[in-house]
Amino acid sequence: MGWLRKILRVGRVVERAGNAPAPTVKPPAGVRGSLQVRHVDAGSCNGCEVEIAGAFGPVYDAEQYGARLVASPRHADALLVTGVVTRNMADPLRNTVAATPKPRVIIACGDCALNRTMFGDAYGVVGAVGDVVPVDVEIPGCPPTPTEIVAALRSVTGK
Numbered sequence: 567m568g569w570l571r572k573i574l575r576v577g578r579v580v581e582r583a584g585n586a587p588a589p590t591v592k593p594p595a596g597v598r599g600s601l602q603v604r605h606v607d608a609g610s611c612n613g614c615e616v617e618i619a620g621a622f623g624p625v626y627d628a629e630q631y632g633a634r635l636v637a638s639p640r641h642a643d644a645l646l647v648t649g650v651v652t653r654n655m656a657d658p659l660r661n662t663v664a665a666t667p668k669p670r671v672i673i674a675c676g677d678c679a680l681n682r683t684m685f686g687d688a689y690g691v692v693g694a695v696g697d698v699v700p701v702d703v704e705i706p707g708c709p710p711t712p713t714e715i716v717a718a719l720r721s722v723t724g725k
């Protein structure tokens with residue numbers, strides 16, 4: 567039981583959080599400090615997903631700032647959308663936004679989501695996320711780092 571005593575003595579060790587970034591949007595009523603996020607891959611190469619996994623993993627720990635991934639848009643306050651919007655994902659993205667209760671925040675994550683990057687003229691691409699649904703928060707980068715993703719989420723949660 568030595569290890570148990572040690573765990574109780576040490577407690578939970580995390581790096582001290584810096585000051586919360588300036589808010590980028592007015593958070594929807596009731597979500598300050600507790601933002602439920604549904605991730606939508608609209609046509610990503612999965613590079614952004616790797617970084618999102620890092621952002622919600624134990625090192626960057628987005629949950630300590632009040633952001634949490636959920637499995638359904640009906641449970642979500644925010645959508646975290648990655649990738650260019652492909653033809654097959656345009657309507658599912660619109661439907662996912664429609665299924666997310668208002669007030670909601672749409673976060674476009676990665677350069678593809680913001681401006682299509684090198685996929686701009688591809689035949690299967692409808693556009694950037696902002697061409698298909700309204701975007702409230704932008705996270706630039708290819709891919710954005712977990713630190714940048716966490717900073718953007720904190721700018722919404724206010725923590």
Ligand code: SF4
Pocket residue numbers: 609610611612613614648649650675676677678679683707708709710
């Ligand atoms: S922004 Fe970069 S990492 Fe993210 S989906 Fe586009 S190409 Fe991939």
